Amino acid sequence: xxxxxxxxxxxxxxxxxxxxxxxxxxxxxxxxxxxxxxxxxxxxxxxxxxxxxxxxxxxxxxxxxxxxxxxxxxxxxxxxxxxxxxxxxxxxxxxxxxxxxxxxxxxxxxxxxxxxxxxxxxxxxxxxxxxxxxxxxxxxxxxxxxxxxxxxxxxxxxxxxxxxxxxxxxxxxxxxxxxxxxxxxxxxxxxxxxxxxxxxxxxxxxxxxxxxxxxxxxxxxxxxxxxxxxxxxxxxxxxxxxxxxxxxxxxxxxxxxxxxxxxxxxxxxxxxxxxxxxxxxxxxxxxxxxxxxxxxxxxxxxxxxxxxxxxxxxxxxxxxxxxxxxxxxxxxxxxxxx
Amino acid sequence: xxxxxxxxxxxxxxxxxxxxxxxxxxxxxxxxxxxxxxxxxxxxxxxxxxxxxxxxxxxxxxxxxxxxxxxxxxxxxxxxxxxxxxxxxxxxxxxxxxxxxxxxxxxxxxxxxxxxxxxxxxxxxxxxxxxxxxxxxxxxxxxxxxxxxxxxxxxxxxxxxxxxxxxxxxxxxxxxxxxxxxxxxxxxxxxxxxxxxxxxxxxxxxxxxxxxxxxxxxxxxxxxxxxxxxxxxxxxxxxxxxxxxxxxxxxxxxxxxxxxxxxxxxxxxxxxxxxxxxxxxxxxxxxxxxxxxxxxxxxxxxxxxxxxxxx
Numbered sequence: 001x002x003x004x005x006x007x008x009x010x011x012x013x014x015x016x017x018x019x020x021x022x023x024x025x026x027x028x029x030x031x032x033x034x035x036x037x038x039x040x041x042x043x044x045x046x047x048x049x050x051x052x053x054x055x056x057x058x059x060x061x062x063x064x065x066x067x068x069x070x071x072x073x074x075x076x077x078x079x080x081x082x083x084x085x086x087x088x089x090x091x092x093x094x095x096x097x098x099x100x101x102x103x104x105x106x107x108x109x110x111x112x113x114x115x116x117x118x119x120x121x122x123x124x125x126x127x128x129x130x131x132x133x134x135x136x137x138x139x140x141x142x143x144x145x146x147x148x149x150x151x152x153x154x155x156x157x158x159x160x161x162x163x164x165x166x167x168x169x170x171x172x173x174x175x176x177x178x179x180x181x182x183x184x185x186x187x188x189x190x191x192x193x194x195x196x197x198x199x200x201x202x203x204x205x206x207x208x209x210x211x212x213x214x215x216x217x218x219x220x221x222x223x224x225x226x227x228x229x230x231x232x233x234x235x236x237x238x239x240x241x242x243x244x245x246x247x248x249x250x251x252x253x254x255x256x257x258x259x260x261x262x263x264x265x266x267x268x269x270x271x272x273x274x275x276x277x278x279x280x281x282x283x284x285x286x287x288x289x290x291x292x293x294x295x296x297x298x299x300x301x302x303x304x305x306x307x308x309x310x311x312x313x314x315x316x317x318x319x320x321x322x323x324x325x326x327x328x329x330x331x332x333x334x335x336x337x338x
Numbered sequence: 339x340x341x342x343x344x345x346x347x348x349x350x351x352x353x354x355x356x357x358x359x360x361x362x363x364x365x366x367x368x369x370x371x372x373x374x375x376x377x378x379x380x381x382x383x384x385x386x387x388x389x390x391x392x393x394x395x396x397x398x399x400x401x402x403x404x405x406x407x408x409x410x411x412x413x414x415x416x417x418x419x420x421x422x423x424x425x426x427x428x429x430x431x432x433x434x435x436x437x438x439x440x441x442x443x444x445x446x447x448x449x450x451x452x453x454x455x456x457x458x459x460x461x462x463x464x465x466x467x468x469x470x471x472x473x474x475x476x477x478x479x480x481x482x483x484x485x486x487x488x489x490x491x492x493x494x495x496x497x498x499x500x501x502x503x504x505x506x507x508x509x510x511x512x513x514x515x516x517x518x519x520x521x522x523x524x525x526x527x528x529x530x531x532x533x534x535x536x537x538x539x540x541x542x543x544x545x546x547x548x549x550x551x552x553x554x555x556x557x558x559x560x561x562x563x564x565x566x567x568x569x570x571x572x573x574x575x576x577x578x579x580x581x582x583x584x585x586x587x588x589x590x591x592x593x594x595x596x597x598x599x600x601x602x603x604x605x606x607x608x609x610x611x612x613x614x615x616x617x618x619x620x621x622x623x624x625x626x627x628x629x630x631x632x633x634x635x636x637x638x639x640x641x642x643x644x645x646x647x648x649x
Contacts (some may be wrong), residue, residue, distance in 0.1 A: 017477050026487070030494035069523045161630040163581055165588045165601075166622035169608055177612050217350075280585055295589060296488055298493045306490055313483035321481065 005326065012322045019314040020071070024064055025323050027303050043279040054100075055320040071311070075108055103300035110293060110305065111312070117188055118289030121205060122278050125212035130267060133217040135258075137224025141232065141259075142251060152221060159218020164277060168211045168284035175207060182207050185304045186287040208285045216274055236259075261331045268324035365619025370642040377638020380631030387628055398464035402431035403597060411614050423617055424610050433620050436598040440580055442515055442626070443599070447579035452525060452572050459529025460556060464537055473530070478500070480523045488582065489591050491516050506597055513592060517579050525571045532564040566643035577632040584625050600625045606620055 037214060039048070051057055055066065074094055081088055097107040140149040176184035183204050192198050231237065240250050279291030286292075290309060297305040329335050361369075371377060395402075400418075406426035414421045420429040462472035492512060500508035536542065537560070545555050584601030586592035593599050595606065601622040607617035 015478055015481050019481060022478075022482065023487075026491060027494070122598075153454055157630065157633065161577075161633055162626040163584060163629070165604060166618075166626060169604065169611060169622065171619075173611055173615050261448065272483070274567065277378060277491075283589055285429050293388045294489070295591075298489055298591065303495075310483060310490060313486050314481060317483060323340050 001107065002160060004329070008322060008325060012318050015318050016315065019318070020311060021064070021070065023307055023314065026068055034219075067097075067307070070095065071308070078106075078108070097304050097308060099297075099302050099305045101297060101300045101305060107305050107308045111290065114288060114290045114293045115185050117186070117287050118196065118275070118278055118282070118291065120185075120273050121208050121212065121281070121287060121289065124205060125209040126216060126267075126271070126274055128209055129213040129217035129220055132213070133220035134224050134263065137221040137263075138228055138256060138259075140221070140225045141228030144229065149225075152225070156218035156222045159214050159221075164215050165210050165280050165284060168207070168281060169213065171207045172212060172284070184285065186285050188288050194278055208281050209285060211234070211284070212277055213280045215277060216270060220263065220266065220270070224263050225258065227262050228255060231255045231259045246311065261328065264331060265324045265328045268320050268327055271320045272313065275313060275316055347429065361635065367642045368640075371638050374638035374641060377642075380634030382639070383627055383631040384635065386442060387437060387631075391434055393440060394434040395431070395438070398434060400428045400431040402427060403596065404428070404436045409554075411610065413614065414616060419435055420610075420620055421614065421616050423607055423614075429617060429620060432534055432598045432603060433624060434602070436600045436621065437604050437624055439510075439593065439597060440583060440625070441601045443510070443583045444576040444580035447514045447517040447521065447583070448572055448575040450490070450514060451522040451575050451579070453522075453523035454519065454569060455525025455565075456529055456568055458522065459526040460533055460560060462526070463530040463533025463557060464560065469530075472526075476523050476526050482520070485521055485582075485585065486515055488520060488586060489589065491552065492591055493647060505594070505643070509593055509597065512537070513583055513586065517582050521575060521578060521582075521640070528567045529564050530569055532567050533560055536560055566639075570636055570640045571586040573636040577629045577636070578631075580625065580628055635647065 008151075023301070042050075055063060058066075076094060077088055078094075078096065080086075086233040098104045099110055136152050140146075140152040143149055166227050172184045175181045179204075184207075184209065186204050187200075190197060190201055190204070194199050237250065237255060240254050241247075275290070278289060279294060281287070282289045283295060290312070294306065294309045296302075297309065349500055404427060406422070408426065409417070409422055410424050410426040412418055412422040412426075418428050418430065420433065422428055423432070457474055457478065462469045462476075495512055495542050496509060499512045502508060503511055542555065542559055550558075583592055583599060584604070587601030588605045590605055593602050595602065598606075603621040604618055604625075607621075608613075611618045
């Protein structure tokens with residue numbers, strides 16, 4: 001197992017390097033000059049100096065190596081410095097990854113401002129999706145072709161056919177405009193201090209969470225159902241039943257336990273997807289999270305910020321793939337990694 | 339002396355054989371597809387949408403770009419069956435042209451993805467030496483964050499392609515190419531799996547023994563046998579491509595405003611949805627109906643082409 005873990009981690013690291021190369025390369029290959037947004041009145045020799053200061057004329061491999069150093073050495077070190085309040089790097093010579101769009105703010109400072117909102121919405125949505133989907137999938141499988149199963153089927157087909165940007169807009173029209181139940185715009189400055197502000201926070205988060213969670217719940221419920229249906233006709237289930245256990249006990253302790261193994265993997269694999277889905281949801285409900293940051297960075301051609309945010313998304317995918325593999329190995333003793 | 343042969347038709351088995359209809363593989367698939375009610379329903383809806391968007395603009399000849407400020411934000415009425423938007427452009431005309439582009443993007447992007455997916459799947463399944471590098475490449479592509487990368491690539495290369503191929507064609511080529519080139523990986527994996535199990539079969543061995551060239555083995559023996567997983571993933575690929583294009587346009591980074599795709603219409607009209615909900619209702623409904631019917635068709639095709647279901 002540990003051997004497998006090491007090998008798998010090494011592959012993940014190599015993949016991350018390859019992805020960093022792709023992300024960096026795409027943005028480097030792109031036509032367009034970052035100084036073109038500066039005023040026309042800047043004289044050519046000054047413009048050239050700006051280009052040199054930004055390091056735009058260096059050869060590709062130098063720029064890539066410098067970027068790697070910034071990303072994998074300087075930025076983590078800064079994090080450590082802030083966390084333990086120590087000084088390791090010389091503040092005069094370290095060049096942090098800075099955003100082009102917002103006058104030299106370090107990229108990670110911008111990201112740190114946005115992550116809490118995204119995590120809060122995405123996390124709640126995912127928890128809600130899991131809480132709804134797994135019981136629904138179990139009951140649909142146990143009572144196959146019952147009314148509830150049919151309703152669940154329709155629900156999940158709608159869930160992955162109706163795009164989130166449509167459900168989101170419909171929700172706003174119905175619940176914000178017509179019924180006036182929930183606000184349509186997410187207020188990031190809201191501080192939860194007492195019961196009233198907590199209720200307000202819940203009100204503004206309920207629509208984005210439902211929209212994002214619905215989509216994820218649909219896929220999870222289907223998957224749980226089919227995984228349960230795979231296990232129900234198994235011999236071990238017949239054996240337990242022959243021993244005379246209660247049906248509820250058989251379903252929960254035996255069938256569900258075995259059926260959840262692939263479901264747990266799917267849950268791990270779905271985490272990066274739901275972060276990607278948050279890009280759209282954040283745009284609909286005006287949540288200023290990570291996705292909104294990416295969109296605004298793309299609009300102003302803020303290349304360091306784009307590179308970092310895209311790489312963070314890639315990082316999530318690689319890490320959760322690894323988590324899914326490892327969890328699968330731990331949960332299912334039939335799988336051996338030798 | 340003539341030997342009287344017993345009349346064939348008298349034996350019940352022979353009678354069954356004589357009356358049994360000639361059945362082909364695809365006839366069989368169609369027979370089983372027909373039993374799948376939802377798939378038939380999906381096919382019907384999709385055909386209606388496709389015909390509507392193909393023929394619709396020829397019949398309903400209102401210019402989707404014609405701006406008529408005096409008649410802006412109209413509700414559905416006799417003059418404009420689905421009303422008008424904030425600039426007075428006809429909603430029905432815009433939805434019809436938009437549907438053309440959305441569906442075209444879906445189909446062409448799917449074709450790009452299928453060509454790549456099939457090629458890489460077959461090569462890595464059949465040639466052992468290529469298997470590892472190609473599959474690692476596929477894994478790498480799968481680990482790329484799709485939507486963020488799509489947004490970035492389209493934003494960066496939009497102007498270059500538009501200057502080469504012209505306004506509309508340039509962005510069409512870019513969107514289709516990027517969606518296709520980031521969407522072939524699941525197909526490649528499925529095809530590789532199918533090829534791996536196929537190439538150990540006796541009929542491939544026989545083909546090798548009689549000296550068939552490798553190219554013909556791939557094209558005449560392997561490819562037709564992996565066609566059914568390809569068709570199923572092609573169907574689902576159209577849905578995925580339409581969804582991706584709509585998402586891009588919805589974020590304002592797909593097609594420009596002079597090309598009204600369904601996603602673009604949602605993006606443009608979402609700021610006016612409080613005054614006129616119909617503006618977002620129609621494009622959203624059309625996208626959802628298209629995806630829904632394609633998903634039904636995919637389900638039906640999967641069941642119909644499963645060899646275990648043959649009688």
